[in-house]
Amino acid sequence: MAIALLRVFSPIEFPIGLGIEGDLRGKKYDGSLKRKKQIWKMYSLSKYACVGLDPEGNGNFMIRSSVVASPAEEFISSEQRVYDVVLKQAALVREQGRITTPIDVKPDMAVPGTLYLLKEAYDRCGEVCAEYAKTFYLGTLLMTPERRRAIWAIYVWCRRTDELVDGPNASHITPSALDRWESRLEDLFAGRPYDMFDAALSDTVSQFPVDIQPFKDMVEGMRLDLKKSRYKNFDELYLYCYYVAGTVGLMSVPVMGIAPESKATTESVYNAALALGIANQLTNILRDVGEDARRGRIYLPQDELAQAGLSDEDVFSGKVTDKWRNFMKNQIKRARMFFQEAEKGVTELSQASRWPVLASLLLYRQILDEIEKNDYNNFTKRAYVSKVKKLAALPIAYGRALISPASTQRQSSRDSSLLKG
Template identity: 75%
Template sequence: MNASLSYAARPYMTKSSNINMFGSKRYMETNVRSEVTIAIPNRRKDSSKLILDLSINGIPCTEKFVHEIVQRQSKQKIDSSSFNVSRKPNFHPMFLQESYERCRDICAEYAKTFYLGTLLMTEERQKAIWAIYVWCRRTDELVDGPNAIHITSAALDRWEERLDDLFNGRPYDMLDAALTDTVHRFPLDIKPFKDMIEGMRMDTRKNRYANFQELYLYCYYVAGTVGLMSVPVMGIAPESSFSAQNVYNAALYLGIGNQLTNILRDVGEDASRGRVYLPQDELTKFGLCDEDVFSRKVTYEWKEFIKEQIARARLYFDQAEEGASQLHKASRWPVWSSLMLYRMILDSIENNDYDNLTKRAYVGRTKKLMTLPVAYTRALRNPSVGVLL
C-alpha cells in the first residue's frame, strides 16, 4: 500500500502512492465461500496448460460481495432521491467548483496518463472520477505514506467514521465535499469504500500470504474495490449485451490484475520493508523462501516463479478486456489506457530478464504517450464486436 493522510483540513499528499483508478493494492476473514473458475480464452490455446496450472479454483471469492453491490447500485438512478445517503448536501456553487478543481489537480499531478483519458468523459463523469481517485489515494496513503508509522487501528476507525459522515452529507474538508456531492449524483454504494479501508487494516497487521487464496482477497480489498466504485460513474453502454454483473466482474478482474502487477513491480521495494506479497506455498514449490527474496539473487528458480506470476496477472487482464469495451463510449479510453500500460509493466519485467529484485520495471513517458492513441482506437470499438487480441 502507499498512503498518508493528515487529519487537517488540507491533507498532506505525497508522490509515493501508486493508486490507480482500476487498482493498486492489499484480508479480511469471511465466511463467504464460492468456487471461482477463470475460463481459458480460446485465443490462448498455446498456453492452456499453463493457465490450467494457474487455476484459482477454491478461492473464497468476493462474488457474493460483488452481486450485492451490483444489486444495490443498479436499483438507484442518477438524480433520484433513493441514494444511500441520508441528507443532500447544500454547498455553495463556488465552493463545490473549487473542491472538484482541487481533485482534478491532484489527479493530473499523480495519475497523468489516466487523467488525460478522463478528458473525453462528460464533465459530470470527469468530476466524479477525480473525486473518487482522490479519496482512494488519501486512503491508500494512510498506510504507505510518510506518516504511515503513526497510523493505528483507531486512526483507520476514525477514517471509516469520516467516510460514513461523508456519505451522510457531512464532509470533513473540501476534498471530502467533492465526493459527498458525487455520491448524491451517482448510485455509489458505500461497501466498496469500506472494503478498501479494510484492505488498509490488512496492511497494518499482515505482511505474509500463505497462498494465492489469501493474496487474492487482499487484492480485492485494496484494488478490486476501485473498479466497483467506478462502474456506476463510467456507465455501461446502452448497446452492451453484457449483464451488469459481468461488467462489474471485469472491473474487479482489472483491479486484481493491476494489483498483482504492482506487487511484481515492487518486490524489491517491499522486501526492503520486510514485506513479501507473494504466495508462500508457490515460492516453496520453486524451492524458494523469504530469504531468497531478501538476498535479491535472481536465480533460475526465481525466473521460473516470476514467469508463472506474470502469466496469472495476464489472465486477469484477458478477462478484464472483455468488460472494458462494454462501458459507455465516453468512459472507455482511460480504462483501456490503464489496462494497456499495466500490461506493459509486465513486459518490462520480462525485458529485465525477470529481475524485479534489483530493478524496478517501468514504462517510459514516450511509450505511455504512444499507447494513448492505440487505447483510444480500442475504446471506439462497438461493444457488440468483442475484443480482438
C-alpha cells in the same frame, strides 16, 4: 447536501498525517453471474488450479484464483464475500438504470455560496489527479463533466486512504486511526463531509448509485497492511488485492456507466472491473518485490514460493536464479489472465469512459513485459514503461474507445502485438 456543505471547513480530528488538504504524496493510482444455480467448480488451467463460478453449469466460468493446498470452505468463503459485494453493487445500479444520470442540484435547494465551494472542491480533486495520474487524468477529460468530476473525487479518496499506511506518516498510523477514517467515511456517505475533498465525494455518492461497501473494504485492506506482511496462498492474496485495488473498479463503474448498446449483464461488467483491479495490484506486487522486501514485506504466495524451491531468504537476498525466473513466469502469466478478463468488460463501458480505463489497462499490462525484459530482476531494477511507449498506447486506447462493444474483441489481439513491437 446543501446543509452538509456548510460543514466543509469545520474543525475535526484528522487521522495522523492528514490535514484539510490531506497528504497526497506517494504511490500513483493510477462472465454473466446470476444468483440462481450457483455452481462452484474446480478447473485446471496450465499449472494452476483455478476457480470459476459457473451459473448455468455449462462450463463457462470466470477465472478467479488459485486454490493450491487451500481448504474448500475457506476458499468459497473468500470468493463468495467478494462476489456478494459485486452482486449488491450491480443490483444498486440496476435499480437506478444501467446508464446512470447524475441528479441535478436545483438552485432553490442550495445554500448561497455552497455551489462555488463544491466546484472548488472538485477542481482541487482534478488538480491532484492531474499531478499524480497524468495519463489517467488526460483520459478523464473525454468524459462528461459530471462523470469526470466524480471519478476525480473517487481517485482522491482512494489516494488519501492508501497514504494512511503507505505514505510518509505511515509509521504513526494505528488501527484506531483507520477506525476514525472509516467513521469519517460513513459521515461522508450520510452527507456530512469533513473537508473539501470529502465534500466532492459526498456529492458524488449522492448523485450516482455508489455503495459504501467497496470503500469500507478498501479501509479493511489498509488494516491488513498494518498487521500482515505474508500471504500463505493466492486465495489470501486475492482477497487482499480485492480490498486495495479491486474495490476501485466497483466504485467507478456506476460513475462511468455501461454503453447503451452493450449486451453484457451488469454483473459481468462489474466482474471485469474487479478483474482489472486485481490485475493492476498483482502487477504492482511483481514490479515492487525488491522495494517491499526492503520494508520486510513479501506479497507473494508462500506456498507457491515453496513449490518453486524458494524461501523468504531468497527474496530478501535478491538474487535472480533460474528458480526465480520460473516462479516469476507463472506469476506474470496469472496477472495476464486477469487482464484478459478485464478487457472483456472495459469495452462494455460507455464510450466516453473507455479511454482512460483502456489506456490504464494497456500501460499497466506493459509493466509485465518490462519485468521480462529486465530478465525478471524486480529486486534492483524497477520495471517502467517509457514515455515513447506510453504515447504509443494512447492513440491505440483512444481508437478502441470509439469501437462498439461487439467489435472490440477482434481488435484487442492486434493491439497487443503492436504494443510489444
